[in-house]
Amino acid sequence: MIVDAHAHMELPIPGVIPCPERQREPLGFMYAYQMVRFRNPLWRGEPPDALRAFIAAENQIRLSMGSKKNLLEKMNRAGIDRSVVLPVAPFSTSSSYLEQCADEPRLIPFSSIYPSDGWESELQKAMDSGCKGLKIHPILQRIPPEDSFYFNLLDMFRNYGRPIIAHTGEFNYFITPDPCSQYGDPLRFERLISAFPDVPFILGHSGLYYPQKAIELARRHESIYLETSFQPLKVVREALTVAGHDRVLFGSDWPESNQRYSVGIARKAAGGNRRLEEKLLGENILALIS
Numbered sequence: 001m002i003v004d005a006h007a008h009m010e011l012p013i014p015g016v017i018p019c020p021e022r023q024r025e026p027l028g029f030m031y032a033y034q035m036v037r038f039r040n041p042l043w044r045g046e047p048p049d050a051l052r053a054f055i056a057a058e059n060q061i062r063l064s065m066g067s068k069k070n071l072l073e074k075m076n077r078a079g080i081d082r083s084v085v086l087p088v089a090p091f092s093t094s095s096s097y098l099e100q101c102a103d104e105p106r107l108i109p110f111s112s113i114y115p116s117d118g119w120e121s122e123l124q125k126a127m128d129s130g131c132k133g134l135k136i137h138p139i140l141q142r143i144p145p146e147d148s149f150y151f152n153l154l155d156m157f158r159n160y161g162r163p164i165i166a167h168t169g170e171f172n173y174f175i176t177p178d179p180c181s182q183y184g185d186p187l188r189f190e191r192l193i194s195a196f197p198d199v200p201f202i203l204g205h206s207g208l209y210y211p212q213k214a215i216e217l218a219r220r221h222e223s224i225y226l227e228t229s230f231q232p233l234k235v236v237r238e239a240l241t242v243a244g245h246d247r248v249l250f251g252s253d254w255p256e257s258n259q260r261y262s263v264g265i266a267r268k269a270a271g272g273n274r275r276l277e278e279k280l281l282g283e284n285i286l287a288l289i290s
Contacts, residue, residue: 003108003282004075004259006165006204006229006251007083009100010066013091013140015174020067025258028058034261038232045209046170053175060173065255068100068107075106078259082106084251084285086135086165089114094126101130108289110135110165115149120156127160132289137167138183145188154196163200163288165227169208186213190221197223200288202249204229211235218243225288228269228280229253229262236269245276249285 012018025031029051033040047055075083085107087097094111101107110133111126113119123134134157138145145166157164168186172178182188186207193201202225207214211231218224219242226239229251239248250266252259263281270277 001278001282001286002079002081002263003250003285004080004083004252004254004262005202005249005285006227007071007085007254007259008063008066008087008092008256009068009071009085009097009107010092011063011088013060013063013088013173016060016063018066019064020070022061022065023070025065026058026061029055030058030062030257033230034258037261037265038230039234049177052172052177056172056175059256062255062257068104071254072104072106074254074259078263080259080263081282082108083254084108084110084132084165084289086110087112088135088137088140091140094122094129094131098126098129098131108132112136113153114141115143119153123153123156127157127162131162133162134164135166136164138188139167139171139178139180140173142180144183145192150192151195154192154199158196158199163202163225165202165204167205168203168214169205169210169230171208184208186210186217190217193217193221193223197221199223200225202227202288204251205253206231206235206239211239215239215242218247222247225249225284227251228266229257231265233265233268236265240269240276240280245279246284246287248280250281 089112097109101109111131112135170181170184203214206226225247227249252262
């Protein structure tokens, strides 16, 4: 059973016009990044300003491909059995994801909540209706990880005994520089993680450009799980060494990357250890949501 712990359907953030008819990935930087299996010999950390706008534009094209139909087709091509699908409120909602997943057991919906009057009842309805976890995205939601809203949200969410997955990694989703990109710094989540040690906390992308920060957090907190999207083989192996075989999860972040590349990296990271491969490629995320 191969389960992608990080995928999306539609995610119409500002600047992204849904285009589910689009089938082919743009042949830009992200395509090349996949070809080298997310190893970057050119720079460390965030991309230089000269490339940032091009990467953001390509990312928006990839997001426009998001749809239930396209995801299922890509899963078939990559040999993925199931995918955890993550809305990001207010751009996509728990209710819309639940509706789309109702007749498709291969898709596992999470909830996402945005601060508004009645957000508590919205969370309760989403979880009681079948959502298996919670997604937060400080950059797109424009809410710093230290904000009281996330503390209030987790104080209620902890009662469900489910995992939370947070985007981690400083990233610009827009053509112009975004001051909220700094909200993705993994270390800024530590107060929230420390306040709720009973909540399994998945660091999406394992910190993206700064995986050492995410890995160090996993070293300090046993409630932390590391998700592998956009991480090269070397980082996934280090994550397994530090966090252990039970706290690393295969994820792709489709449609922002092609699932088959992350699957291949996870298999190589297992190094022929069949039991580890089973855990990394599906059992670990299923254990959190069962």
